[in-house]
Amino acid sequence: MKEQTLAPEERKNYLLTAHKHCQRLSTLVEDLFELAKLDASESGPHTEPFSISDLMQDVIQKFQLTAEKKGIRITVDLEDNLPFVNADIGLIERVFENLIENALQHTPEGGTITLGLATDGSDVAIQVRDTGKGISENDLPHIFDRFYQVDKSRRFQAGHSGLGLAITKRILEIHGKDITVKSTEEQGTILTFKLPAVW
Numbered sequence: 738m739k740e741q742t743l744a745p746e747e748r749k750n751y752l753l754t755a756h757k758h759c760q761r762l763s764t765l766v767e768d769l770f771e772l773a774k775l776d777a778s779e780s781g782p783h784t785e786p787f788s789i790s791d792l793m794q795d796v797i798q799k800f801q802l803t804a805e806k807k808g809i810r811i812t813v814d815l816e817d818n819l820p821f822v823n824a825d826i827g828l829i830e831r832v833f834e835n836l837i838e839n840a841l842q843h844t845p846e847g848g849t850i851t852l853g854l855a856t857d858g859s860d861v862a863i864q865v866r867d868t869g870k871g872i873s874e875n876d877l878p879h880i881f882d883r884f885y886q887v888d889k890s891r892r893f894q895a896g897h898s899g900l901g902l903a904i905t906k907r908i909l910e911i912h913g914k915d916i917t918v919k920s921t922e923e924q925g926t927i928l929t930f931k932l933p934a935v936w
């Protein structure tokens with residue numbers, strides 16, 4: 738309505754704001770849709786045997802540039818002769834993406850993210866560790882809740898719906914598995930989950 742009276746600078750600001758809100762909504766809708774699909778899924782995950790270390794390397798590749806720009810190192814801690822896992826490869830890729838994205842978001846420059854893979858009985862245990870700011874004891878029980886974000890101001894940022902860990906937890910749930918977290922403030926966070934090994 739004000740189009741005629743807006744200075745170019747003002748016009749640009751309005752457009753930037755509108756663009757930011759669009760991005761935020763788009764992330765939110767995508768994540769909500771994904772969660773709804775996971776909730777409704779009656780067929781269960783489409784599991785197949787695959788190399789979890791190959792998948793992990795592929796996902797790391799995708800984040801390498803962002804990590805370099807932020808001055809964060811991504812390293813791997815791999816056991817020799819790991820068995821394949823039986824899981825839904827597309828969904829597990831999403832789990833890795835969510836966990837690495839979070840680690841990158843909450844780790845300061847100079848930090849390290851370590852991805853660990855090791856056999857654990859009849860499972861392969863998968864760990865994502867960071868040397869980031871950590872999570873307080875008060876917040877820790879809630880981080881897998883839908884829409885829970887420790888820093889409330891991030892609610893208005895694009896790309897962060899507060900659903901990432903809820904989606905992650907749900908994906909592991911439909912595999913019959915759990916995810917656990919350990920964290921120390923100012924030291925870092927460790928997220929661990931397991932997938933069934935194929936021998």
Ligand SMILES: Nc1ncnc2c1ncn2[C@@H]1O[C@H](COP(=O)(O)OP(=O)(O)O)[C@@H](O)[C@H]1O
Nearest residue numbers: 839840843880886887897898899900901902926
């Ligand atoms: N590696 C981490 N280090 C510190 N805090 C984390 C980490 N991962 C998740 N969190 C906290 O848990 C909250 C929920 O994570 P998530 O569900 O992925 O939502 P989002 O990333 O959209 O904020 C984050 O907002 C953050 O406060």
Ligand SMILES: [Mg+2]
Nearest residue numbers: 838839901902
């Ligand atoms: Mg997230």
